[in-house]
Every structure is written in C-alpha cells, then in structure tokens.
C-alpha cells in the first residue's frame with residue numbers, strides 16, 4: 001500500500017515511525033564535504049549505532065563508491081540512487097526513489113538506528129522534504145566564500161544543523177569564519193551552526209554528538225521534523241544567481257523550470 005502526498009509517495013507498508021531508523025538528510029553545494037562528513041560520522045559512530053547510507057548522484061554512483069572505498073561501513077549498507085535529474089527534485093519534489101532506497105536498506109539490513117541520505121551537490125535553494133528526512137544538516141565550506149551564509153536560502157536558514165566545513169582552509173582562501181558564524185546566527189533564529197575541519201583527527205566530534213542527540217530524541221519520540229519551506233523560484237529567468245555559490249561545477253544547468 002502507498003499514499004500520494006505533496007512530497008511524493010509514502011509507502012504505508014514501510015517501517016513504522018517508532019521502529020524505523022532516524023533519517024538524517026545531508027545537503028549543500030557541490031564539493032563542500034558532504035561525503036567526507038558522512039565518512040567521518042560513520043567512522044565515529046559506527047561502533048555504537050547501526051548505520052546505513054543512501055547517496056544521490058545525477059549520472060553516476062560516485063559518492064557511494066567513494067564511501068565504500070573508505071571502508072567506513074559494510075559495503076551493502078551504502079546504496080546509491082541515480083537521480084537523473086536536478087538533485088533537489090529527488091530530495092524535495094518527488095522523494096519516492098529515495099524513500100524506496102531507505103526502506104529497502106532497512107528491510108535488508110535493519111534494524112538500523114540512523115540512515116544518512118546524502119543529496120547531490122546543489123545550490124542554496126535545496127532542502128529535504130520532511131517526508132524523506134526527519135532532520136537535516138546543511139554543509140557549507142569556507143572555500144565557497146565567506147559571504148554565502150549571508151545569502152540565506154532554506155538550507156542556511158532552516159536546516160536543523162548548519163556545518164561550516166573546511167575552516168582549516170579559511171586563512172588560505174581569505175574567508176572570515178567569525179563573519180560566517182555571525183551571519184549564520186542572524187539567519188538561523190537560534191538553530192545551531194558548527195565550524196568544522198574534517199582534516200582534524202577529531203574534527204567531526206561535535207557533529208557526531210549532535211547526531212547522537214537527534215537519534216536519542218527520535219527514539220524517545222520527541223524529535224519534531226520541521227518543514228524547511230518551499231525552495232526559491234527556479235526557472236529560465238531566475239534571479240537567484242547569488243544563491244549558486246559553486247559555479248555549476250556539477251554540470252547541472254539551472255535553466256529548467258520546476259513545478260513547486
């Protein structure tokens with residue numbers, strides 16, 4: 001059985017909420033460190049939590065291949081969704097392929113405590129549907145420019161956790177981390193932001209602690225998923241060029257129109 005919702009198809013025969021894994025969406029612009037963050041989280045949390053990963057790529061399964069090559073989880077617990085479309089369509093507008101992948105992962109290898117769902121690299125308008133992710137992390141990096149948090153967007157403003165990655169690179173690329181944290185705080189209405197360097201041996205510790213806290217709240221039934229709201233208008237005449245900090249280096253043309 002399944003039900004059509006605004007966000008896609010929700011399968012009624014999927015694992016019930018209380019017994020299924022917490023689904024943590026991880027999104028952000030291309031190359032900010034989403035896969036590296038998942039690898040570090042799996043290394044850090046893999047001994048205490050049963051974990052799974054679903055990756056999204058447009059034309060390849062590269063992120064899953066990367067994660068399997070890191071040996072952070074048994075290979076079969078890392079599955080790839082090839083979206084064939086704009087990444088944000090698959091995590092926001094029609095999440096059925098991702099939902100199916102998560103549910104299949106849980107059926108085959110469950111019970112799992114947490115499934116990380118990595119979005120393909122997208123722009124600042126992308127955010128996960130609450131029908132797919134119970135909680136979401138948005139990843140920026142210092143290399144994308146220290147003015148990015150100021151530009152806002154649903155990931156910056158309303159993700160449950162904002163990670164500002166690659167703080168080790170900030171002095172080299174002339175980014176002011178304090179400014180990024182200040183601008184984030186102004187946009188986020190009290191939601192947390194963490195500066196991170198995944199190059200540091202212990203760099204993921206605070207993000208891992210946040211994931212553990214979310215998982216505990218999920219199990220206790222006190223985690224409330226927040227809808228990050230509609231993405232920005234996005235069409236041939238879009239004026240949100242500032243919202244694309246990594247200049248389309250995913251080969252993803254932003255000239256299509258989406259029905260939101």
Ligand SMILES: Nc1nc2c(ncn2[C@@H]2O[C@H](COP(=O)(O)OP(=O)(O)OP(=O)(O)O)[C@@H](O)[C@H]2O)c(=O)[nH]1
Nearest residue numbers: 029030031032033034035036121165166197198199
């Ligand atoms: N210096 C530095 N490099 C990092 C850090 N985190 C990730 N990287 C590097 O940044 C590059 C991109 O990292 P990925 O984890 O592939 O980024 P991604 O967001 O998954 O990339 P896409 O899936 O292509 O959008 C890789 O070369 C990483 O090794 C960090 O904290 N510091």
